[in-house]
Amino acid sequence: MIQKTHSALLLVPAITLVLQACTPLEQRPSVVNQQSVVTSDVNVLADGSIRHDTTNARVAQLWVAAEKAREAGDQELASKYILEALEINPEDGVLLSRAAEIQLNLSQPVIAESYAIRSNAFATANRQLQLRNWLIIEHSREMRGDLLGVRSAHKKVQEFQY
Numbered sequence: 001m002i003q004k005t006h007s008a009l010l011l012v013p014a015i016t017l018v019l020q021a022c023t024p025l026e027q028r029p030s031v032v033n034q035q036s037v038v039t040s041d042v043n044v045l046a047d048g049s050i051r052h053d054t055t056n057a058r059v060a061q062l063w064v065a066a067e068k069a070r071e072a073g074d075q076e077l078a079s080k081y082i083l084e085a086l087e088i089n090p091e092d093g094v095l096l097s098r099a100a101e102i103q104l105n106l107s108q109p110v111i112a113e114s115y116a117i118r119s120n121a122f123a124t125a126n127r128q129l130q131l132r133n134w135l136i137i138e139h140s141r142e143m144r145g146d147l148l149g150v151r152s153a154h155k156k157v158q159e160f161q162y
Helices: 057-071 075-088 093-105 109-122 127-144 147-161
Strands: 017-021 050-054
Touching (some): 057 075, 057 093, 075 093
Antiparallel strands (some): 017 050
16 A cells, blocks of 8 residues: 655745645545745655745745644635635645645545646646645545546556656
């Protein structure tokens, strides 16, 4: 079985907020227009956490609020904050990936898969984020009982793992 756990981290450097978070896929509870700049340097660290840089203070605030809600087990509130951040920056692959994870936690696998696929569309240069998204897609398909879809997603997971 592929390990699907990740830990969450948050760093705040001088000018740019460095947000880190992860997807605890196996530890599920049941499971204004501002200019923003997101760097393309999104890394999945050795511990599985995601490093995400943004210069948009509002997106950073929403991310922090979503993480607190998620860690407290309030997936609905976490979803609200992430979706608000996505209104500001709809092409942010990390936000989309987090939205996908939260939807899995809310037992919404179809919506989760949709967010993960959208995240991959904006993460074409980041194999690690794509791997994370394919794990979410695989799990989503498992939740729906889509055995052929699981097999297909698992092949993609293997492609990105090696």
